[in-house]
Amino acid sequence: MKKLIAGVVLGVSLTATVYGAGDPAAGEANAAVCAGCHGQGGSAPIMPVYPKLSDLGEKYLYQQLALIKSGDRAIAEMTGILDNMSDQDLQDLAAYFDQQEMTIGKANSELVEAGRSLYRGGNLASDIAACAACHSPSGKGNGPASYPRLSGQSAEYVQKQLMAYRQGERDAGAQSQVMMDIAARLTDSEIEAVSSYISGLH
Numbered sequence: 001m002k003k004l005i006a007g008v009v010l011g012v013s014l015t016a017t018v019y020g021a022g023d024p025a026a027g028e029a030n031a032a033v034c035a036g037c038h039g040q041g042g043s044a045p046i047m048p049v050y051p052k053l054s055d056l057g058e059k060y061l062y063q064q065l066a067l068i069k070s071g072d073r074a075i076a077e078m079t080g081i082l083d084n085m086s087d088q089d090l091q092d093l094a095a096y097f098d099q100q101e102m103t104i105g106k107a108n109s110e111l112v113e114a115g116r117s118l119y120r121g122g123n124l125a126s127d128i129a130a131c132a133a134c135h136s137p138s139g140k141g142n143g144p145a146s147y148p149r150l151s152g153q154s155a156e157y158v159q160k161q162l163m164a165y166r167q168g169e170r171d172a173g174a175q176s177q178v179m180m181d182i183a184a185r186l187t188d189s190e191i192e193a194v195s196s197y198i199s200g201l202h
Contacts, residue, residue: 020058020059020095021091021095022058022062022088022091022092022093022094022095022096022098023091023092023095024092024095024096024098024099025096026088026089026092026096027089027091027092027093027094027095027096027097028096030085030089030092030093030096031093031096031097033081034053034093034097037050037077038050038051038052038053039052041054041097041100041101042054042097042100043100043101043102043103044103045154045157048154048155048156048157049154049156049157049160050077050157051153051154051157052102052103052152052153052154052157053097053100054097054098054100054101054102054103055097055098055099055100055101055102055149056097056098056102056141056148056149057098057141057142057143057146057147057148057149058091058094058095058098058143059094059143059144059146060141060143060146060147060148061093061094061097061098061148062090062091062093062094063146063173063174064173065082065090065093065094066087066090067172067173068082069082069083069085069090072172072173073170073172073173102149102151102152102153103152104151104152104199104200104201104202105152105154105155105199105200106199106200107155107196107197107198107199107200107201108155108196111192111193111196111197112196112197112200114189114190114193114194114197115193115194115195115196115197115198116197118130118131118190118193118194118197119131119132119139119194119197119198119201120132120137123185123190126185127185128182128185128186128190129182131150131194131198134147134175134178135147135148135149135150138151138201138202139151139152139198139201139202146174146175147175150198150201151198151201151202152198152199152201152202153198153199154199155192155195155196155198155199156195158194158195158198158199159191159192159195162179162183162186162191162194162195163183163191165179165180165182165183165184166180166183166184166186166191168180
């Protein structure tokens, strides 16, 4: 697992994706179409299973938008929305949303200890790496490596994505293999606990 994570980090560092190439002002002009589902500034989705887009990391956001537009990451609700946007438009959107403030939720108090233990220390018995190793102890992520911010993301969305990784339904992008490998070892209760913990992490 450690070798796999190290390999992905190295691979990400060698990619040619431009980091910080977007114009937030131009992105704001195109962001109105996103607000209908993700809320103003991408911080208040209309449904908890939709992601908060605010402050996730510009490089990560751009990569995901590009994957969605190409169809490599299939999201039914996003079908056609990005079709008429250029690569620069996607970079601008990513820059805009990355500058917006993330709202923090509140974790389920009954799941905090289990969630904290998994997030910060992983599970040695099942060879699960700590989430903090890539996403930072505070959950702020690692922008240059395109590891997204997790802190404040809704528990329902995180849970949905971990289940998608575990089932092999989310398999696009540089880090997908690492996440699928980790999620495959997570139990339902671990997914619930760590997702709840992440929603209130700050």
